[in-house]
Amino acid sequence: MTHWALIPIQSVVILVAVLLSTGVLLYGLLKIHSRVMNRMGPMYAGRFHGVGQPIAEFLKPIQKEDIVPTLADAPVFKLAPLIALVPAFLVFAVIPIAPGIVGANIDLGLFYVLAISALSAIAIVMAGYASSSKFTLVGGLRAVGQIIAYELPVVLGAVAVAMLAGTLSLTKIVEAQRIPFAIWPFPMGAIAFGMFVVASFAEVMWNPFDMPAAESEIVTGPYTEYSGMRFIFFYMSEFAHVVALSAIGTLLFLGGWNGPILPPILWFLIKVVAFGVFFIWVRFTMPRLREDQLQRFAWKLLIPLGLVNVILIALYKVLLTK
Amino acid sequence: MTTVETKGYFTATTERDISTGDMVLNIGPQHPSTHGVLRVVVRLDGERVVEAEPVLGYMHRAFEKLAEQRSPLQNTALFNRLDWISGFCNEVPYCIACEKLAGIEVPKRAQVQRVILLELTRLASHSLFCGVFGLELGALTAPMYGYRDREYALDLLEMVTGQRMHTNWSRIGGVKDDFPEGFYERVPAILEYYRTRVEQWLGFLIDNDVFVDRTRGIGVLPPSIALEYGVSGPNLRASGVSMDVRKEEDYLGYADYDFEVPVGEYGDCFDRYVQRVREMWESCNIVEQALDDLEPGPVNTGTGRLFKVPPGEIYIRSEGPRGEMGYYLISNGGREPYRLKIRTGSFSNISVLPYLLRGIYVPDIVAILGSLDFVVGDVDR
Numbered sequence: 001m002t003h004w005a006l007i008p009i010q011s012v013v014i015l016v017a018v019l020l021s022t023g024v025l026l027y028g029l030l031k032i033h034s035r036v037m038n039r040m041g042p043m044y045a046g047r048f049h050g051v052g053q054p055i056a057e058f059l060k061p062i063q064k065e066d067i068v069p070t071l072a073d074a075p076v077f078k079l080a081p082l083i084a085l086v087p088a089f090l091v092f093a094v095i096p097i098a099p100g101i102v103g104a105n106i107d108l109g110l111f112y113v114l115a116i117s118a119l120s121a122i123a124i125v126m127a128g129y130a131s132s133s134k135f136t137l138v139g140g141l142r143a144v145g146q147i148i149a150y151e152l153p154v155v156l157g158a159v160a161v162a163m164l165a166g167t168l169s170l171t172k173i174v175e176a177q178r179i180p181f182a183i184w185p186f187p188m189g190a191i192a193f194g195m196f197v198v199a200s201f202a203e204v205m206w207n208p209f210d211m212p213a214a215e216s217e218i219v220t221g222p223y224t225e226y227s228g229m230r231f232i233f234f235y236m237s238e239f240a241h242v243v244a245l246s247a248i249g250t251l252l253f254l255g256g257w258n259g260p261i262l263p264p265i266l267w268f269l270i271k272v273v274a275f276g277v278f279f280i281w282v283r284f285t286m287p288r289l290r291e292d293q294l295q296r297f298a299w300k301l302l303i304p305l306g307l308v309n310v311i312l313i314a315l316y317k318v319l320l321t322k
Numbered sequence: 323m324t325t326v327e328t329k330g331y332f333t334a335t336t337e338r339d340i341s342t343g344d345m346v347l348n349i350g351p352q353h354p355s356t357h358g359v360l361r362v363v364v365r366l367d368g369e370r371v372v373e374a375e376p377v378l379g380y381m382h383r384a385f386e387k388l389a390e391q392r393s394p395l396q397n398t399a400l401f402n403r404l405d406w407i408s409g410f411c412n413e414v415p416y417c418i419a420c421e422k423l424a425g426i427e428v429p430k431r432a433q434v435q436r437v438i439l440l441e442l443t444r445l446a447s448h449s450l451f452c453g454v455f456g457l458e459l460g461a462l463t464a465p466m467y468g469y470r471d472r473e474y475a476l477d478l479l480e481m482v483t484g485q486r487m488h489t490n491w492s493r494i495g496g497v498k499d500d501f502p503e504g505f506y507e508r509v510p511a512i513l514e515y516y517r518t519r520v521e522q523w524l525g526f527l528i529d530n531d532v533f534v535d536r537t538r539g540i541g542v543l544p545p546s547i548a549l550e551y552g553v554s555g556p557n558l559r560a561s562g563v564s565m566d567v568r569k570e571e572d573y574l575g576y577a578d579y580d581f582e583v584p585v586g587e588y589g590d591c592f593d594r595y596v597q598r599v600r601e602m603w604e605s606c607n608i609v610e611q612a613l614d615d616l617e618p619g620p621v622n623t624g625t626g627r628l629f630k631v632p633p634g635e636i637y638i639r640s641e642g643p644r645g646e647m648g649y650y651l652i653s654n655g656g657r658e659p660y661r662l663k664i665r666t667g668s669f670s671n672i673s674v675l676p677y678l679l680r681g682i683y684v685p686d687i688v689a690i691l692g693s694l695d696f697v698v699g700d701v702d703r
């Protein structure tokens with residue numbers, strides 16, 4: 001148990017870590033997708049290759065007028081961005097980045113992470129409903145359907161790991177996959193990993209599953225009526241979510257901070273960055289699926305596969321490891 | 323106490339006075355995917371479109387009326403702005419109409435140069451489409467490639483005319499001037515580039531499963547319906563009708579060139595995309611042959627700016643990147659046309675929207691709008 005006096009310090013450290021990592025992700029996104037698109041990306045802000053761009057992206061909307069549509073349900077409309085942002089920060093509290101370096105080392109770490117990160121769905125529904133616009137309504141409803149469909153594969157993927165490791169503590173899960181590199185037994189681990197990655201894209205609403213905010217169809221979906229700081233809150237939450245999912249994916253499937261020669265924290269960061277680059281790469285390569293195709297994919301393929309995988313793991317644990 | 327019935331799925335009884343109904347969604351005139359200011363009013367049942375109606379006129383600039391006050395030289399500059407993606411394709415048919423009325427014989431060299439520039443414009447237009455259609459489906463990188471590819475053809479146009487898009491280069495009796503030094507040397511490399519790009523487009527989007535899922539079987543346009551609505555150009559050919567004005571009409575000596583008219587099979591969004599990619603290939607062939615065809619000689623007849631079009635009526639068709647581009651010109655002997663009717667491909671092509679948009683999902687609206695490849699300036703004029 002942490003001493004009470006340390007809690008504020010930890011909170012500040014986590015806050016800074018979240019802001020820093022979302023900033024780094026934003027810069028990486030701008031630069032990498034510019035590379036993919038055959039252009040330079042930001043080059044001026046911050047003098048050296050646009051390193052100041054994330055700060056500029058954050059500072060500019062602050063100066064903008066805070067617009068609340070006349071017909072909007074004002075309290076809900078104003079609350080939604082905060083509800084989106086807070087869980088994204090809370091997730092980081094339990095993510096260990098190296099042995100012993102963790103905000104709160106709780107035994108139910110995995111459970112907590114999954115539960116908290118699902119909260120942001122509520123914010124999107126609130127935003128979609130409260131804006132009193134048809135585009136936001138369609139976007140909000142799409143988001144609900146998508147999150148219901150894709151929370152399950154994420155959970156099934158995570159459950160597979162929890163069963164294999166025999167614990168819900170993130171630290172212990174990492175320790176369970178210390179050596180060698182082939183971490184989890186073959187078909188089950190790979191299936192769980194694949195499901196987790198695919199479902200992650202749907203959860204953060206990035207291509208090819210970005211229908212809730214599909215720009216060419218429904219403007220920006222639930223965020224259409226938002227402007228200035230509130231809009232940025234949604235984006236920060238999305239980016240924090242991507243970082244969090246990259247970190248969780250690293251902890252669950254890529255062996256966390258385990259690795260030769262380099263210090264553990266560096267290994268962890270390398271893996272998270274690799275995960276994030278993969279996210280960005282796919283986002284800017286794939287076209288968007290249609291909502292009904294996505295639902296079909298989730299309910300007819302991913303979820304049955306996940307359930308079969310869980311059964312396989314149960315059999316494996318009972319028959320082979322005892 | 324009200325009983326609510328939702329389209330035969332289920333019935334519910336509530337104490338409050340509520341009802342279900344279709345939602346009318348107004349897509350446009352300000353919307354990211356309407357390429358300008360087209361407005362489509364769709365009635366939705368959930369995400370399914372019950373009825374859709376395009377509303378035109380937000381970009382009406384009265385070009386036909388404006389043209390009545392302008393001399394041919396001023397008119398070509400005006401018609402560049404009809405379909406701004408392929409400006410040169412709009413000015414040539416108007417010049418041909420005036421030439422036909424006046425009985426002017428255009429020098430061979432000018433004809434060939436017109437063909438080269440027309441096909442380069444078509445390459446630019448189609449390569450832009452190939453990219454932007456990706457954006458409609460959410461592929462964020464594709465439009466960047468499309469814009470980049472387009473620049474290579476536009477560079478050549480700029481080299482000749484000094485302008486990338488609004489070229490204003492065609493004159494009555496030919497073109498303004500000869501090709502500049504170094505033009506011939508640059509073209510083959512750029513054609514080669516386009517050929518490799520055609521293959522890359524085939525790989526980048528057409529081999530992508532998500533792309534195929536989103537376009538195969540979406541917005542199927544049967545040939546009979548297409549003909550009824552007057553759809554023309556690549557959209558019509560994608561439906562399997564082999565109709566190309568370049569083959570049908572005798573203009574600019576297109577009959578001398580050896581090129582194929584590719585046709586599609588099903589007439590869905592996928593076919594319409596592939597159609598344009600294949601037409602880029604044919605355009606490369608035409609430019610290549612036209613370059614060999616260039617003979618020394620004058621490039622215009624030196625018709626002055628005070629040239630008066632003799633009285634008469636004429637309709638001229640031509641094949642633009644967006645479909646049949648036609649001018650119905652009535653002249654009473656003045657410099658300015660007495661009356662000019664412009665027939666553009668985009669206008670007829672989007673008239674088929676109410677048919678295509680029935681019973682599909684919202685995301686497919688965007689796919690279909692994109693696949694028809696219209697330009698609002700060309701629709702409203």
